[in-house]
Amino acid sequence: MIFNNYHQLKDIKFDLIIVGSGPAGISLALELEGQKISTLIIEAGKNNFSEESQKFYEGEIIGDNYPPLSVTRLRQFGGSSGHWGGLCRSLEEHDFSNWPIKKKDLDQFSDKAKKIINLRRNNFYTKKINENYDLVRFEVSPLRFRDKYRDKIKNSKNIHLITESYVTKILGNKKINKVIFFNKGQFFNLSSKYFVLACGGIENSKLMHLIRKNNPKLLDPNMPIGNYFFEHPYKKIGEAIIDIENFKNFLKKTKLHNSIKINCDGWFAVAPNKQFVNYHNILDSVMQINFVYTDLNIHKKSFVEKLKCIAPEYVRKILIKNNNKAMTLGITAQTSQKIDFNNKVELSKSKKDSLGIEQVNLFWKQSEMVRETYKKNIQELGKFFIDEDIGRVAAEEKIYSSETLDHDGGGHHMGGTRVGINSYDSVVDKNLKVHGVDNLFLAGSSVFASAGYSNPTFTIVQLSLRLGMHLKEKILYTKK
Ligand SMILES: Cc1cc2nc3c(=O)[nH]c(=O)nc-3n(C[C@H](O)[C@H](O)[C@H](O)COP(=O)(O)OP(=O)(O)OC[C@H]3O[C@@H](n4cnc5c(N)ncnc54)[C@H](O)[C@@H]3O)c2cc1C
Structure with a gap:
């Protein structure tokens, strides 16, 4: 079911609230769909592109040349899949050297991920060219998540989507109780048992910063929120x-x-x-x-x-x-x-959006x-x-030359809330649960601890499917 007005859904009870309707959020919702689990996706943007919405993505870049933050991602239903290039490849075994999970933990979700992304060929092969080089196969999908999944979500009994609803605060004491969002000129709040942030590689860090700021006792003050951000130069x-x-x-x-x-x-x-x-x-x-x-x-x-x-x-x-x-x-x-601690997403100390929420500063250097x-x-x-x-x-x-090199990409936002074993050097555990908070999870490339050269979205979808499996067990267990 799709809504754009809080009053249409205010009486529905939700097991899970997902913030963000990009590939990460939609894949997760699809994984839970057949399970009598009531899911709400809260999406800040409209169904289509709007310049007004993109303005909320403005932010400052500090460091090397980097394209403006308001053009490297889309704030609309379907997220940045509305303008992605569709290149897909899974990560290599060695890319997981600093993750608490391994390639095999994600490979079991490959077939489902390919189905979701419309990848018809079933191999990301590697063939030796000579002693130095491999030929590596990427697959390409022209898929726009919004176009493929809009009707499915509209006709679903268990997935609810509300658009034009900007989540500005997430509140809780020992665990998260509610999200506050701005819809049609007013702030509203909604509750749920579980919450997942799937707001994209930069906004996940921003929301985690806001959670720490608004709930001083909830999160470890030393947790490296926003740190270890990286890209694909x-x-x-x-x-x-x-x-x-x-x-x-x-x-x-x-x-x-x-x-x-x-x-x-x-x-x-x-x-x-x-x-x-x-x-x-x-x-x-x-x-x-x-x-x-x-x-x-x-x-x-x-x-x-x-x-x-x-x-x-x-x-x-x-x-x-x-x-x-x-x-x-x-x-x-x-x-x-x-991977560099000092490449990071922070809240701006001086710039706010039109609702008074801090914009982000992205500190980024290539090395x-x-x-x-x-x-x-x-x-x-x-x-x-x-x-x-x-x-x-x-x-x-x-x-x-000795000139600073331009970065001609700019859409692969990884790290910032990376996966790891403890809150000293990571933000989420191997199940993508935020350290120290039982009902808050993160989805998307912000959890990557490293990523080799492969484009991120295939791995994002695999991770969401794995998170879906985990949440399914948790939610159904508490319903018994
Ligand atoms: C030009 C370009 C080309 C790309 N090409 C490729 C490619 O070829 N292959 C590849 O793998 N990847 C590519 N990418 C990256 C790919 O688009 C992203 O990896 C993918 O979209 C990330 O999915 P996501 O769901 O995590 O985040 P997003 O797609 O960013 O979705 C996040 C969603 O959350 C919503 N949101 C954010 N904040 C809030 C809030 N506070 N409240 C409510 N909702 C919120 C946003 O509106 C958005 O809909 C490209 C990116 C760009 C910019």
Whole structure:
């Protein structure tokens, strides 16, 4: 059932309140749907995009260049899945080295997660390319959670959704008793047995800060709320021209010809393996390599023209062979980040939104290791292309300069309320329960303790399904 007005649902009793209707909140609600568990999702935004709503996402960035916080996420039903790229891949085994759970604890939810996200292929495979590189398969889903799940939620007896309801306070003494939210010009409150914050990678930290501020005795004052935030630094690091014939021969030789198709819309992903990463002391990363077809008869000012100056003989040879046409590659890298206590989400001391709630400050720096990772990746790729006579690679000049590097991504907000064993260095336990509070849980990438190079949403959905299983047991047990 979907409402946008408090009075329509004020008499309903809820077992669980989920704050936020993005992929994390919706997946959790779906997991509990068939269980006679009455769930309410409280969503701040409207059904569709609105600039007025986005304003509540404004905040300050302190540190390296980072896109504005009001454009890197969507405050509407379905959350940021309204503009995500849909790239999915599960985390690797070693990405869990500092988590209290392991990859196998999430893998049991993979099939269900794929169904929820509309991923038709059933493999995130890894294939060896050579001693340094693996071909890693991402899957892509064009899914908008709002479009797929709106009718399901509308027709559900157990899932209730209220939109245009901004949760501003969560109150409790030993455990959480109620949430206070702003709807249609007034503040209201609602109660439930259990509460889950699924407000996205930055707002989860913000709400946890607000909970600590409004309930001084509820949370450990030293719990690192907002700390250990991290991203996936993302940047174009180079371009290449390939000799199609030689490239095809290489793919045949390495039996990768069914996995990489050379066409102008195609792309593939290459990740340096763990041995390479450890040996060079760089970060885990992946290069997304996309084919670009260039016809020099039409595209005069192309990268190929630039490359003609750098490797004139080689480029001329290829152009003659292909009638002035060339297949080039755009190479973009996505890296992990060194986990840093000082990368953090805090409440602003001076800026408030129009309801008087503190905006966030995001403190974020990339570290020089990101630049080193970009450099090492492109150098090694260049060497590999020459050794195999596949083509020639040109690096982006900026990564060799001393300029601060831009971050061309900005939508993967991870950490801030990370998972761990105790409240000294984490915020939630292995069941995603906030340390010290029996009925408060967190869902979403804010709980990640680290994340390698894979995009976060597949793991977010797996985690929500696991949380759903846990809450199901708890809620049904208390109903007996
Ligand atoms: C441009 C872009 C491209 C992306 N591409 C990819 C990709 O290719 N692959 C991938 O895996 N990920 C991608 N992402 C990231 C992906 O969108 C997020 O990981 C995902 O949406 C997070 O889901 P979530 O439910 O945790 O949070 P969100 O999607 O942020 O949803 C949180 C919800 O909570 C609501 N909310 C927040 N605060 C409150 C409050 N106080 N009260 C009530 N409601 C509240 C919000 O309105 C929102 O609906 C991309 C992100 C961006 C910005």
